[in-house]
Amino acid sequence: MTEFTVEERAERPWVGVSTTGELAHWDRVNAHVPRIYAALAAAGGIPEGGPVYQYHRMRTAADPMDVTVSVPVAARIEIGEGFKTGALPAGRYLVTRPEGGPDALKGVHGEMWRWAALQGLEPAIEERADGIHWRARTEQFLTDPQTEPDRTKWAIEVAYLLK
Template identity: 70%
Template sequence: MVEFAVETWAGRPWVGVTMRAELARWAEANAHVPRIYAALAADGTAPLGGPIYQYHRLQRAEDPMDITVSVPVAHERDLGAGFATGTLPAGRYLVARPEGGPDALADIHRQLWDWAAVQGLELAIDERGDGIHWAARTEQFLTDPQAEPDRSRWEVEVAYLLR
């Protein structure tokens, strides 16, 4: 059973790559992860954890979505062309940390939305004609796949900024 919690977070700086991605071609988004870590190493900047997938806009699951693949850092860093930098906003987040890796995520997102509605929590979203726009919706991988190859045992932090 996955537990849900409301947590107050400070801003979380990151370095990453912003793109349009499709679930059917997710390997293209994942390919940026080692590139970001390599750029951080070349810059002498230590990462503060596993990759974070930030979802900005989505219409339907089968449509391309606007995302940022990022890595948390202590301070925003300019790594040059091809990289973006920013800070996840401070605030109250609805959070779950399920095991099950990528295979569990679709179900966890549905459960989070349902739980938020039952609790009377309002997600920081804006529904427009071109889809749902999130102020902050993230998935951070907490388990190193090289240390734990069984993806059913991976832990992921799923978080939505609340209004």
């Protein structure tokens, strides 16, 4: 059973790249991660953790989704053309850190929705004709794949901003 918590969080600055991607071609989305870290290092910035995938618009897992691949930083910093800077909003977040790495994520999201509904919690979303628009839905990779090649051992944090 996955454990869920509700956490109050401060605003969290990031640098990254916004894109549209499909799960079938997620390697194109992942390709931004080393570029962001390299640009951040070249600008003298220091990462505050592993990459964060911010999901902005989704319909189904098979459809293209709007996502920002980002790296958390201590304060907003410009790292060059083609890169964005922003901040995850402060607020209450529903959070889980599932076991099983990226392959466990599909089931985790369904469990989060069901658990939130049972608790009377509502994710900060807006449903539109082109899909669900999230104010903040993230997956942060806490394990460096270069030090732990076994995907099933990767630590990941999933967080949804709540209304």
